[in-house]
Amino acid sequence: xxxxxxxxxxNHADELPVVSKILCAIAVGILSLGLIVVLMVTDxxxxxxxxxxxxxxxxxxxxxxxxxxxxxxRSYDTxxxxxxxxxxxxxxxxxxxxxxxxxxxxxxxxxxxxxxxxRWLIPMIIVMAGYxxxxxxxxxxxxxxxxxxxASAGVLVQxxxxxxxxxxxxIAKLLLTIGLITFMIVGVGxxxxxxxxxxxxxxxxxxxxxxxxxxxxLSIAAILLLLYNSLATQTVDISSASAKQPSTSNKSPAPNxxxxxxxxxPAS
Amino acid sequence: MTQELxxxxxxxxxxxxxxxxxxxxxxxxxxxxxxxxxxxxxxxLLVASASNVNGTPDPVLHxxxxxxxxxxxxxxxxxxxxxxxxxxxxxxxxxxxx
Numbered sequence: 001x002x003x004x005x006x007x008x009x010x011n012h013a014d015e016l017p018v019v020s021k022i023l024c025a026i027a028v029g030i031l032s033l034g035l036i037v038v039l040m041v042t043d044x045x046x047x048x049x050x051x052x053x054x055x056x057x058x059x060x061x062x063x064x065x066x067x068x069x070x071x072x073x074r075s076y077d078t079x080x081x082x083x084x085x086x087x088x089x090x091x092x093x094x095x096x097x098x099x100x101x102x103x104x105x106x107x108x109x110x111x112x113x114x115x116x117x118x119r120w121l122i123p124m125i126i127v128m129a130g131y132x133x134x135x136x137x138x139x140x141x142x143x144x145x146x147x148x149x150x151a152s153a154g155v156l157v158q159x160x161x162x163x164x165x166x167x168x169x170x171i172a173k174l175l176l177t178i179g180l181i182t183f184m185i186v187g188v189g190x191x192x193x194x195x196x197x198x199x200x201x202x203x204x205x206x207x208x209x210x211x212x213x214x215x216x217x218l219s220i221a222a223i224l225l226l227l228y229n230s231l232a233t234q235t236v237d238i239s240s241a242s243a244k245q246p247s248t249s250n251k252s253p254a255p256n257x258x259x260x261x262x263x264x265x266p267a268s
Numbered sequence: 269m270t271q272e273l274x275x276x277x278x279x280x281x282x283x284x285x286x287x288x289x290x291x292x293x294x295x296x297x298x299x300x301x302x303x304x305x306x307x308x309x310x311x312x313l314l315v316a317s318a319s320n321v322n323g324t325p326d327p328v329l330h331x332x333x334x335x336x337x338x339x340x341x342x343x344x345x346x347x348x349x350x351x352x353x354x355x356x357x358x359x360x361x362x363x364x365x366x
Contacts, residue, residue, distance in 0.1 A: 014294040024291045032284035039276045049328045050320065065327035066334070074331060081335045088342040092349050144338055220338075227345040234352040 061205025063138040070142065071209045075198045079187065082180050082216055089167075089176055089223040092230040098166035101175075108161040118160055125153040133217050137206070143179075143213040147220025154225040158232075167226045176226065179219025183212050275316035282309030296354070300347045307340045 016024070053065050053073065060068035070078050129149040136142030157163050167176065186208055187198040194201055200208050286306030290299055311333045318329035 016292055016294075021292050025288060028284050028288045028291070031287070032280050035280045035283070036277055039280070040273065044317075046320075047326055047328075050324060050326045053327050054324070065324065066330045069327045069331040070334065074328070077331070077335050081338050084339055085342050088346045091346060144334060224341070227341075231345065231348055231352070234349065234356075238352055238355055 059202050059205070061200065061202070061207075061209050062136075064136060064140065064142075066140065067136050067142050067209070071212060072200065072205060075183075075187070078216075079180075079183050079198070082183060082219060085220065085223045086177060086180050089226050092227060093167060094230055094233060096166060096168050099169050100166060101169045101171045103164050103166060105162060105164050110161050114160050115162065118156055122153050122157065125149055125156075129153075129217070129221075133213055136213060137210070143216040144220055146213075147217045148224060150217065150221035151224035151228070154221065155228050158225075158229070165225060165229060167222070167229065172222065172226075175218055175222040177219065179212075179216035182215035186212055272316060272319070275319075276313065279309045279312035279316060282306070282312060284309075296351045297348070300344060300351065303347075304340065304344055307336070311336060 050065075053069060056073070057063070057065060057068055060072040062068050062072070129146040132141040132149060133143065133146040134141075136146070154165060158165060166172065186200075190200050190204075190208070191197045283306050286302045286304070286309060289302030289305065293299055293302060314329050314333050314336075318326040318333075320326065
């Protein structure tokens, strides 16, 4: 009733015939060529936006024009972007009752080289994330880059197999939502002085942007780690289900253990 | 001028490759990857058109691309999650059929 042939990689019955493929290739090629010709022919006039941004930069509270656009001039976009991330995170929240954010995996097979490297790497990544967050005010950097770095640190820790993150605890829920909550509180709060939502007063713009960015960094890191976590757990579920072998000792194996067993040695 | 043309051709090329993969590839994960390649082409076009020979590049386009990347990540994660769910549900219904 509900066939999924698209998941069987070597199912040739589902492939398009060669004639259709060639027709598709020709159509896509013509479309691409047309787009390139249109891009070459049209002579778009220089936009007035860069001059506008440069003119208002002194009032934005930051020196980096990209950060000024992201968090001051068009902060609505960034607010909604964090909301989109949070919605996806909520949709992918694992179905567990674990009340701790970080739990230690006992009897984990830890690669000693990886662990030794991580001991040096993780503090450096955290310091680098803080630097990126701070430097976003004047140079390229900011909340998303910093959050992505922090999330990569979390992924590395989880891959090492010693620690396991769980995002159903109260602290984790706070971490996931703090970016959006702070952004909305600040956005509505400044409306009491300036009268417009998300329009910061000029003197307070720099500290408010830093506050929003710090909270957003935490949230983005937590959400990205949750996305990785959910997908990794799901992959383990799929592979264990497709192997069709009853799990003997552990009903729900930690994803990193299974990941290690698939990478390190043939699956038992 | 030629540099801008090179970037435009490359980004349209990426877009075309992604579009072809989206139509032709039967596997759902490949379709998700193809959509990602298409979005990379669009981002590249935006970043290339943000460049300014005389002065600083257009920060509005850079901010748009940054926002777009984040939304693309969220969309990709959601799509992969749903693909996995379809896979598990399909297996469950296969077992019911037997």
